[in-house]
Amino acid sequence: MTDNKKFTTSRRRFLQGLGAASVVSQVPAFGSTLPLSETAPTVIRANGQKSIVCIFLRGAADGLNMIVPYGDSSYEGHRPTMAMDLDDGLIKLDSTFALHPALAPLEPLYRNKRFAPIICAGSTHRTRSHFDAQDWMEFAAPGNRTMREGWLNRYLTSTKTESSATFRAMAIQELLPRSLRGAFPVLAVPSNATNKKSNDNLDIFERFYGDSGGMLEGGEMVNRDRENDEAGVVESGRMTIETLRRFQEIVGKAPKRRDRNETVSGSAYSSSRFSRGLEQIAKVLKAGEGLEVAGIDYGGWDDHTGEGGVEGKMATRMSDFAQSLSAFCSDLGQDLDNTTIMVMTEFGRTVRENGNTGTDHGHGSTMFVIGGEVNGGKIHGDWTGLAKKDLYQGRDLAVTTDFRNVYHSVLKNHFGFKSPQEFFPDFRPSEIKSLY
């Protein structure tokens, strides 16, 4: 399904066929609210490659402080100091829900029906441990301690073909998120991957790991050929060199920013690690090299203290998160049509605020699905309400949408991939109605 060679050799014919529709119908991604800059690249990702960008908010983000249930009669009572209403700048989505003011940069996406928040989403497992919950969400196997392959890696493995592109998946961080761990080789691009020092390293260590080195003559001091003993390392080193180079080529080829805070399409990334990571991902996606899956983490959402409402630690973080994500979507331009962005967190937080304007570990939270094909602009998922009797264990938001159903729906609708039996261990997924 990602025959890269075929795309390059018969790209024209391919475009005339499958991809033509999306090229011809130049529907602006954001209508009039976020116009694409005039200098935006006019060629969209030529091969029509579909991609998933998976964003994990580590630390259990408070969904109730993102998609705020201002219309729920119990909301204010639970959060005497943190609750907000429309006068505080909440962005009304419907009679019950509003977007936190700090998420304002995402409003245009919602209005243009590209942003689908799913409320009461998460894992039904009762754990409130970050570690277990993150693991199980990324392995898509709650309670299962033997599954060690990430759900996205399982997807890559089960759709692998002889001619698969070498650059199907990557993460912009030093170690892979668990969702990408597993049998299929995925590149973890370290944050310093594009500096000059790192280029030098690739060139020089290629002599120790690359193909040519072993063939060289001049082995007067050779005692033994020990290639086999180090085979795994050599292979990993070689792959590091190949893919990092490829990555640098792609990133280097992309048009340069005109200044620090502006992309070619005029969207403003921030200087945060997350923002810079998204910018790198956008470059690779736009290069049309067959990237299908990209993963990136945003840490620090464990707001036990000082989470706050309109203002607070979480608002500051959300503001950067939303600005970065909006810049990313705007940077992608037409390519957003071929992209699904998923935002998830391991669990939600207590409905009640604690004594430190924060919240403790809870249960249900919120997931975001964003993309050109997504049926956005409305709240998805069943709302159970915040009345005490409706809460999980009397304290937390219930889970009415299992995160695996979101995975399943995205894989099926976006990639046309029907998860085989046991893709989700001990779980039969069902599709979420009208998500796409």
Place this chain on the structure above:
Amino acid sequence: MKLPSTNHKLEPLSPREKIAHLFSRLAFGPRPGDVERVLKSGISAWLDEQLQVKASTNPDLRERLSEFETIDLSVADCSEFIAQNRADRGATEEEKKAAKRLKRLPMGELMQAVALRAVLSERQASEVMVDFWRNHFNVSFTKGDRIYSQINDYEREVIRGNVWRDFPTMLRDSATHPAMLNYLDNHLSRSPPSKQELKEIERRAKRKTGSETQAAEAVTLATQRGLNENYARELLELHTLGVDNYYSQDDVVAVAKVLTGWTFDGGRKGSHEYKFDNSMHVEGDFRVLGKRIREDETGDNGQGRQLLDILGKHKGTSEFIAMKMVRYLVSDVPAEKLVKDVANVYRKTDGDFVAMVREIVGSDEFYSRANYRNKFKTPYEFIVSALRITSAEITSLRGLENYLKDMGQPIYHCDDPTGYYDVAEAWLDPGVMALRWQFARDLVGGKIRGVKVGDAFYQQVPTDASPRLWQHHLTNMVLPGGAGQRTRAALTTITTEYLEKSRTPDFYKAAPNLAGLLLGSPEFQQQ
């Protein structure tokens, strides 16, 4: 060409290779001269010295360790240290910052002490096994709060203090240590309140607040208290029997009940030490692993101690511990026969660590060609061995923390109760090599704060050595176990290029670069 390479696989290790192998498995790699020294004195003498129960530390290390304020403190004293330095209500921002820094001092000092010992200690076999048990009985600073005052004592008493004792002892000590009980939540595990207790709670809350709703809430909260299976499960799965070996979910629940009341006195005025709280204990006899464990009629922790005895003597424990030790010291894919032999030694000696390690390093399997340099170093092993082989001069090891963090293995920060994995599968993500190459070059380039590869290291190369042989000398120094053809050829080319380019070749300009490349070579990533 295929044939000789198949044949040399069968060739026994040369004496030099044997020693290099021993140093890479039962030490964090050799320091300069180590291999030659043991070539003369013999392997058995080195082993006898290393496997002594009484560990002595070298004076230079002891002096460095004496600079730390908190590593010798008990949990109680460490808690007191942190409490004394707590910021008051009206503290200024600066005072708060200082308090926060002091709260983290025990953590920072322990992380440094661990790395210093690994690099500098002459008791290398102890250090290697301490690292093994540290991961087997993992606890982590990521738990936050009270754990800051608990791990220093844990490392010293439970891990280091027992490293040449026996498994049942270490198991018992871990099970009664506040760090473990806290890390795996056992200190909260208790019998759910009875109906009568709930009534009492409701009555008291009503009297205190005068509100029916608040009283009802107090009852709801109380009903949520109860059994916590976290430690019970890990005790069976990770500490003793191995996942789903010999036990069922019913056993997990029974073990959790047996261990209710195993907690610590954590209040502000408490002793902070382990205690058995009978009021939290679920009363009754329980069936665990097919055996009935009777309630301790004296109201003490006898029931739990019986359980630990059973686990310490269990066949499954001997097999699981033997497998893990062989995997750690010999191969990612442990040979069945050796595992069986080591498990037998466990059963004969009641889990004696010296006897088990001797069984492993005395086996033919250990020195087989197939296992020679066939295990991928973890990031920690890579960094420690690089500092050792280059005899790096150390003023502080804080500069290493970011490298370890980037590579995913900061000391005592493994959130996962499995501890850090010791197999290549967990560490060989494509991309990690870029980080190792950068580290190797930063180390020899003097870019790591507090750590420097000094002239003494390079002076091992004879001053009259021909420039054409520089790389040869350096290879033997960094890779005393030998280098493959590719590495030697690449290094020769690079040396030749340098010599052609520069009119007056300067050894001290060329050598760090060459040493860095050797540290980044495939051979150096393996142990």
